[in-house]
Amino acid sequence: MFSLLTEQLSLWVIPIILLLVPIVGYFRRVKVYEAFVEGASEGFYTAIRIMPFLVAMMVAINIFRLSGAMDVSIDALKPILELCGVPAELVPLAIMRPLSGTGALGITTEILNTHGPDSMLGRIASTVLGSTDTTFYILTVYFGAIGITKPRYSVFVGLLGDLIGFVGSIYICTKLFN
Amino acid sequence: MINLIWLFLMAAGIFYAGWQGRIEVVTQGAISAAEGAVGLSFKLIGVMCLWLGIMKIAELAGIIRFFSRMLSPLICFLFPSIPKNHPAMGAIIMVLSANMLGLGNAVTPLGIKAMQELQSINKEKEKASDAMCTLLALCTAGFTLVPATIIAIRSAAGSINPTEIVGATLIVSLGATISVIIADRLCRMYYQIRVRR
Known part of the structure; x- marks a missing residue:
């Protein structure tokens, strides 16, 4: 049970972050695509x-x-x-x-x-x-x-x-x- | 200390290989490692871009400011030299949480980002500041809630209960983290006393 939970957790953490951050950003009027490129260029x-x-x-x-x-x-x-x-x-x-x-x-x-x-x-x-x-x-x-x-x-x-x-x-x- | 360790690794390896009559492994090893290091840096470019991009969105959206306000007492305690509301705080929180969640390749880009923020308030650019030493100590102690890689290799080796070590890793890495914080404080005090003299 615990094994399954940790396994699922480690699978889901990164996709959830990749989803949540842009969504929150979008609703807070961040130009998400442009912001991503700006950060990535470093x-x-x-x-x-x-x-x-x-x-x-x-x-x-x-x-x-x-x-x-x-x-x-x-x-x-x-x-x-x-x-x-x-x-x-x-x-x-x-x-x-x-x-x-x-x-x-x-x-x-x-x-x-x-x-x-x-x-x-x-x-x-x-x-x-x-x-x-x-x-x-x-x-x-x-x-x-x-x-x-x-x-x-x-x-x-x-x-x-x-x-x-x-x-x-x-x-x-x-x-x-x- | 780093100079001595580096010299020791090189010299011990070369002398021993020469003594054993296998000096050719030195050249091969040096060249293949140098090439491997470049390969590793190139691999880093992709994940660096990915996570720095996501970080930028989080920064502009105020997500990082939110977290750093919530956790600022803790960060102020660990890093007394960082001014209040400095962007370094948010960056440090991000790398420590990525470490705790066991985000693997996300940790390095976030760690570098935090170091860059600390470098902007560092007086001597070649020398690690107190805050940098503390951050490095916390990162090398490697406090992780879910050690995903170990669980994976344990179940690959046919363990009946791959996650039974999670409790032990939690206790040990918590202990190591606390000891490292104390050791870092003592070293910092020792250095300050020595500089004043």
């Missing part, structure tokens, strides 16, 4: 401005991944994290989550397929994915679009959020699903 330049930032970040992350350096760091972190009660299977997800959204999605899908979505590992991995975000992507794109090159402490705060989300997921899932 889209191109903004996306282009992000490009150099995305290239810089994605090249570094890709070299780190493909060279195998990432796997080495994961192996190095495993014993430390296992001491803190983190299951070894989840360590790759912890490293990947802030770096690459598609990468983290891939790892989670793999965990779900090998251990089963209703296993403890599957539940924790799903919760991690649902309660954290791709910090470096957001940082690159949001700050890139406005030309910010000095992010100050926001990198630290963003990564701290990911860490809390990861540790919190393990803690809450073991409490909730036992």
Whole structure:
């Protein structure tokens, strides 16, 4: 029941927004078509401005991944994290989550397929994915679009959020699903 | 910090690949990632145009002003540096609600829009302002009511109850959001003290 509801909700939200905003606009005497085009014309330049930032970040992350350096760091972190009660299977997800959204999605899908979505590992991995975000992507794109090159402490705060989300997921899932 | 992380990712990858005798993956990886980044920016153009267009209608229709008036106490608390009734408020409310509703590709355009509004009241254009850091912290904490993607991959993997994790994600992301707000405040205070010295 709840599953069906959330599924329908996520299907309907965007169409409803796309319908309601122009209707309300029309009745408030906005020239809806002209306004849309005016707003949309900014889209191109903004996306282009992000490009150099995305290239810089994605090249570094890709070299780190493909060279195998990432796997080495994961192996190095495993014993430390296992001491803190983190299951070894989840360590790759912890490293990947802030770096690459598609990468983290891939790892989670793999965990779900090998251990089963209703296993403890599957539940924790799903919760991690649902309660954290791709910090470096957001940082690159949001700050890139406005030309910010000095992010100050926001990198630290963003990564701290990911860490809390990861540790919190393990803690809450073991409490909730036992 | 970002310079150090970037350098670490590059240097660690290149040294390790060289040591393992697989230096060719560096060149391939760099070029394919650079091309991929351009592809991603081009993909962004479409959704950027779509959502910025809808935002413009919402702005002219007064929808955004309505919401920002309703939620202004909350925004004033989170972003004390934004002047009252500044358009940045409405933009911030839009990106946070899109985040909460899990609107996926709508979040990025709205987030950029909010950042642009904040940039207009930023004194040093290359340096992130306090408000920008707070907004980024809130966005990276990723508070979502309905994590649609996860529910989808869980049911694709054959889960009996794909949505059972929604309660857990709510608790965890709420906790992470609150911690991030606190951490952001502490960092801001620390920086202010350091600047004064």
